[in-house]
Amino acid sequence: MARPRSLPDADVFSALRHLLAAGGDKAVSFASVARVTGLAGASLVQRYGSRDGMIRAALLAAWDGLDALTETAAAEAESAQGFLKALGGGTPGAGDVALLAADFRDAALRARAEAWRARVEALLTARLRDPEAAAILFAAWQGQALWQMAGGKGFRLKDAVKRLG
Known part of the structure; x- marks a missing residue:
C-alpha cells in the first residue's frame, strides 16, 4: 500500500502526542512518527525542520x-x-x-x-x-x-x- 502524500498537522500532532504519552521523549523520532502516520520521514523533516521543532509544534498546537x-x-x-x-x-x-x-x-x-x-x-x-x-x-x-x-x-x-x- 502506498504512503499517504499528505496528512493534516493535527493528525501528525495527535500521533506524536500518543508516542510521547506512551514512551516519553525518547519514543519520538522522525522514523517513529513516520511509522505511525504513514508519511515519509523526509516529508516530516521538510515540514518541521528538526525533531525538537516537530515536538514543539505539536505541543504548541495542544496548548x-x-x-x-x-x-x-x-x-x-x-x-x-x-x-x-x-x-x-x-x-x-x-x-x-x-x-x-x-x-x-x-x-x-x-x-x-x-x-x-x-x-x-x-x-x-x-x-x-x-x-x-x-x-x-x-x-x-x-x-x-x-x-x-x-x-x-x-x-x-x-x-x-x-x-x-
Whole structure:
C-alpha cells in the first residue's frame, strides 16, 4: 500500500502526542512518527525542520486546543466544580495537561503554561470570589489529575470546592 502524500498537522500532532504519552521523549523520532502516520520521514523533516521543532509544534498546537477548551468550559459552566469537570472530564485534549506540563525547558511552552494557569485561576476566582481559594483549588485539581494518572485514588472535587467555598 502506498504512503499517504499528505496528512493534516493535527493528525501528525495527535500521533506524536500518543508516542510521547506512551514512551516519553525518547519514543519520538522522525522514523517513529513516520511509522505511525504513514508519511515519509523526509516529508516530516521538510515540514518541521528538526525533531525538537516537530515536538514543539505539536505541543504548541495542544496548548491552542487546551486554550479553546478552557474558554468553552468557562462559557458553559457556572460553578467552579463544573468548570474543572468540563476541563478534565474525558474530553479530547484534557489529558494533554499532564503531557504538556512534562517539559518546561522551552520558554515558549513554559509561557503558554503560565498563561493558561493564570487564566484558569482567574476563571476560578470569578466563581469562588477568592483568589487564594482559586489558587489552592487549581493546585489540588492538578495534583489529583497527576496522581490519578499514576493509579492513585483521588479526592472528590466537590468536597474540595465545599471546603474552599
